[in-house]
Amino acid sequence: MGADLHDIRYVRIGCDDLDTSVRFATDILGLELMERDGNRAYLRGDDRDHNICYTQGRESGQVTGWEVASLDALDEAAKAFEASGVTVRAGTSEERELRRVRGLIVVSDPTGNIIELVARPDACGRRYFPTRDAGILNFSHVGLHTRNPSADEAFWVRNLGGKVSDWIGDAALIRINDVHHNVALFPSTRAGIQHVNFQVESIDDIMRSFYHLQKNNVRIVFGPGRHPTSGARFLYFQGPDDIVYEYSTGVRLITAEDEKTYVPRQFPKAESSFCMWGSVPDIPEFRVPQPNGSAVARAA
Numbered sequence: 001m002g003a004d005l006h007d008i009r010y011v012r013i014g015c016d017d018l019d020t021s022v023r024f025a026t027d028i029l030g031l032e033l034m035e036r037d038g039n040r041a042y043l044r045g046d047d048r049d050h051n052i053c054y055t056q057g058r059e060s061g062q063v064t065g066w067e068v069a070s071l072d073a074l075d076e077a078a079k080a081f082e083a084s085g086v087t088v089r090a091g092t093s094e095e096r097e098l099r100r101v102r103g104l105i106v107v108s109d110p111t112g113n114i115i116e117l118v119a120r121p122d123a124c125g126r127r128y129f130p131t132r133d134a135g136i137l138n139f140s141h142v143g144l145h146t147r148n149p150s151a152d153e154a155f156w157v158r159n160l161g162g163k164v165s166d167w168i169g170d171a172a173l174i175r176i177n178d179v180h181h182n183v184a185l186f187p188s189t190r191a192g193i194q195h196v197n198f199q200v201e202s203i204d205d206i207m208r209s210f211y212h213l214q215k216n217n218v219r220i221v222f223g224p225g226r227h228p229t230s231g232a233r234f235l236y237f238q239g240p241d242d243i244v245y246e247y248s249t250g251v252r253l254i255t256a257e258d259e260k261t262y263v264p265r266q267f268p269k270a271e272s273s274f275c276m277w278g279s280v281p282d283i284p285e286f287r288v289p290q291p292n293g294s295a296v297a298r299a300a
């Protein structure tokens with residue numbers, strides 16, 4: 001039995017320039033800056049202490065953080081990793097302090113993505129008050145690069161307790177709770193975070209942002225569109241440090257009742273599997289083979 005992940009908690013993203021990333025997150029994305037110093041900045045789009053921690057210097061790396069329900073559950077997870085031969089490291093007290101958590105263990109997936117499991121993360125008693133009203137409801141999922149889709153998918157299913165909700169080609173959309181997916185594993189040539197998703201309230205927020213981003217010369221890389229997989233309406237745009245951000249609304253929930261009959265669906269790696277409205281992604285990892293053998297990113 002693998003770890004029992006409760007929810008996604010945070011991402012940590014090493015950035016070339018902290019000021020640029022913070023400005024993007026506040027003025028463009030619509031997050032609230034919670035705290036910052038010369039080396040790191042904490043931002044949020046919901047009632048958690050933070051959803052994103054930007055750290056100065058790309059070399060400080062990229063990490064995703066996942067919450068388990070208790071310190072005991074974290075101990076159980078550590079034992080289960082060890083029993084299945086996965087190297088697990090206990091976080092130091094300084095690392096726990098920087099992540100605002102009481103318990104921390106660290107593992108890597110076969111690709112080398114760093115995955116942190118945390119217990120008793122700080123909540124925030126003050127409501128989220130954004131710099132710009134993007135309609136954000138909550139931090140929801142991440143896309144991870146995978147060099148080895150089958151090995152990483154097996155790691156998420158066997159060791160992290162995930163369930164595949166759907167596949168697009170070899171890309172698995174995996175859930176750890178009742179949200180259609182909390183992580184998407186996207187075939188690539190490297191490790192790292194591919195995109196960071198925030199749920200917004202409505203399609204009006206998506207379209208308002210579409211115009212806001214264009215006005216601010218932010219590159220829209222996919223959408224507005226609608227995913228056939230989760231049913232969510234979406235908009236993807238390019239942020240600093242090679243990170244794509246996604247707003248989406250209306251993501252499908254797979255409830256305990258649905259679980260009884262739910263079977264993951266295999267979608268082909270085709271444009272219609274990414275968007276049911278006809279938007280074509282301008283994102284290298286989402287390129288689709290064309291009948292003439294070329295790979296087109298965006299229709300002219």
Ligand SMILES: CC(C)c1ccc(C(=O)O)c(O)c1O
Binds near residue numbers: 184186195230274286
């Ligand atoms: C194209 C990416 C990996 C993708 C595909 C489907 C959904 C969804 O069903 O909501 C996503 O959120 C994605 O990021």
Ligand SMILES: [Fe+2]
Binds near residue numbers: 142143
């Ligand atoms: Fe996504």
